[in-house]
Amino acid sequence: MEFHLKLGGRRSVNTTASPADRPVAARTLEVGDIAPPTRLVTAGGEKIDPGADHISGKVLVLLFMPSGGAPPAGLTAVAEQARGMGGRCFLIAADPKDAPEGFEPLADPDDKVAVRYGTHGAPRIVVVAPNRHVVAISPEAGVAAAALERIAAHRRDAARHPPILIVPDVLSRADCQRLISVFVTQGQTFLESGHGEPPPGIGDHKMRIYDYGRKDRIDHRIMSRETNAFIDARLGRLLPEIHKCFQYKVTKREIFRIGCYEGERGGTPVGHRDNTQANVAYRRFACSINLNTEEFEGGGLRFLEYGDQEYRPETGAAIVFSSSVLHEALHVTSGKRYVLLMHLYGET
Numbered sequence: 261m262e263f264h265l266k267l268g269g270r271r272s273v274n275t276t277a278s279p280a281d282r283p284v285a286a287r288t289l290e291v292g293d294i295a296p297p298t299r300l301v302t303a304g305g306e307k308i309d310p311g312a313d314h315i316s317g318k319v320l321v322l323l324f325m326p327s328g329g330a331p332p333a334g335l336t337a338v339a340e341q342a343r344g345m346g347g348r349c350f351l352i353a354a355d356p357k358d359a360p361e362g363f364e365p366l367a368d369p370d371d372k373v374a375v376r377y378g379t380h381g382a383p384r385i386v387v388v389a390p391n392r393h394v395v396a397i398s399p400e401a402g403v404a405a406a407a408l409e410r411i412a413a414h415r416r417d418a419a420r421h422p423p424i425l426i427v428p429d430v431l432s433r434a435d436c437q438r439l440i441s442v443f444v445t446q447g448q449t450f451l452e453s454g455h456g457e458p459p460p461g462i463g464d465h466k467m468r469i470y471d472y473g474r475k476d477r478i479d480h481r482i483m484s485r486e487t488n489a490f491i492d493a494r495l496g497r498l499l500p501e502i503h504k505c506f507q508y509k510v511t512k513r514e515i516f517r518i519g520c521y522e523g524e525r526g527g528t529p530v531g532h533r534d535n536t537q538a539n540v541a542y543r544r545f546a547c548s549i550n551l552n553t554e555e556f557e558g559g560g561l562r563f564l565e566y567g568d569q570e571y572r573p574e575t576g577a578a579i580v581f582s583s584s585v586l587h588e589a590l591h592v593t594s595g596k597r598y599v600l601l602m603h604l605y606g607e608t
Contacts (some may be wrong), residue, residue: 277496288377290394291396291397293319293391293393293394293522294396295311295388296579297309297311299537300350300367300373301366302358302366303365304329304365304529308366308407309399311392313530313531313532313586314391315348317563318390318564319345319346319347319388319389319390319402319408320388321338321339321350321363321388321456322349322373322377322386323335323350323351323352323386324352324353324382324384325351326353326355326380327355328381332383333363333401334402335360335361336361336362337401337405337496338408339361339363341405341408342407345411345412345587348364349362350364351364351366352362352367356393357477365500373596377397382399383401385397385400387411391565392565395411398436398571408418415426415567415568416568420566420567421566421567422565423580423582424501424577424579424580424581424585426571426580427501427502427577428579429497429576429577431551431575431580434573435576436549436551436576436598439491439598439600440598441552442464442484443480443520443598447463447465447480447482447483450553451467452591453467453469453479454467455469458481459568462483463483464481464483464484465481466484467481469519471480471529472529473527474527475526475527476523476526477519477589478519478522478526479517479592480517480519481517482516483519487516491516498547498580502604504605509606509607510545510605511576511606512604512605513602516601517598518551518598518600519548519591519598519599519601520597521559521597522593533589534584540603542605543603543604545581545603545605545606546580546581546582546587546602546603546604547579547580547601547602548561548600548602548605549576549577549600550574550576550580551575552597553572553574553575556595556596557593557594558590558594559572559589559591561587561590563581564588564589565586580604
């Protein structure tokens with residue numbers, strides 16, 4: 261199977277939301293449904309949307325309390341259980357002063373969210389899993405606690421894994437050393453971080469990447485025709501596997517980057533998606549290839565919507581996943597992590 265890759269930059273795209281993010285017909289939600297987008301706001305002004313990067317991948321416990329209702333017994337234990345899993349608990353009530361310990365108050369104008377969950381007029385506890393699926397709607401704290409334990413068990417189960425593809429030996433060890441040498445010896449000009457094509461006449465160059473305030477990452481963008489041709493040839497070992505597994509023909513890519521992670525991470529430890537902004541909504545897959553796995557500690561990839569597992573493919577192996585999947589590059593605790601990064605897409 262032949263693949264002819266074209267280098268892509270910015271282009272006009274259709275930014276229509278994915279099916280999971282479109283408003284669902286206004287019916288009462290049930291266990292198993294996907295939590296729809298909301299724009300609930302905390303007292304401090306934080307927007308709480310189950311699909312937002314800083315919320316998705318976390319357990320959510322929503323306590324709906326009608327005016328004058330009594331909170332269910334056992335909520336303190338539920339809140340502690342959820343927080344122990346990295347989750348958050350919210351009270352949606354007419355009177356936020358009634359918030360039980362461990363629950364942050366949220367406003368629900370016109371009871372729109374309560375109506376969607378079928379909780380209007382009655383106390384209910386709703387548990388939303390990290391993948392946005394509703395796993396419990398009940399007036400009993402014991403039901404919520406059991407749902408949280410099931411989530412915890414699933415996240416400990418290594419057999420449950422995110423929809424990722426790992427392909428070994430895409431790059432040889434000599435290939436990996438060649439790319440590390442490119443990072444170290446070439447492209448010492450630094451440009452401001454951003455998407456799209458560099459200014460005309462700029463060769464290999466570097467950028468500091470400040471995603472969510474992190475300060476441990478530098479990307480080397482590869483403009484050299486020779487290096488690009490070498491990597492494109494190696495993708496002949498990877499693209500047929502993507503086509504086979506995901507039924508998608510990759511024909512285009514963005515500029516190749518060699519990332520280097522070193523030192524204190526800084527910023528906010530939160531995952532992100534790669535195609536949520538309009539100018540990059542065409543992206544279909546992200547791919548990273550560790551160039552020196554044995555020479556650093558930490559630095560794994562995590563996909564919190566699906567579990568707590570960390571992935572550290574061996575040197576030269578590619579890990580591929582949908583650009584829509586929430587992912588996080590974890591802190592490197594010692595050494596330097598060198599990694600070849602790319603975004604892939606096609607005609608559709």
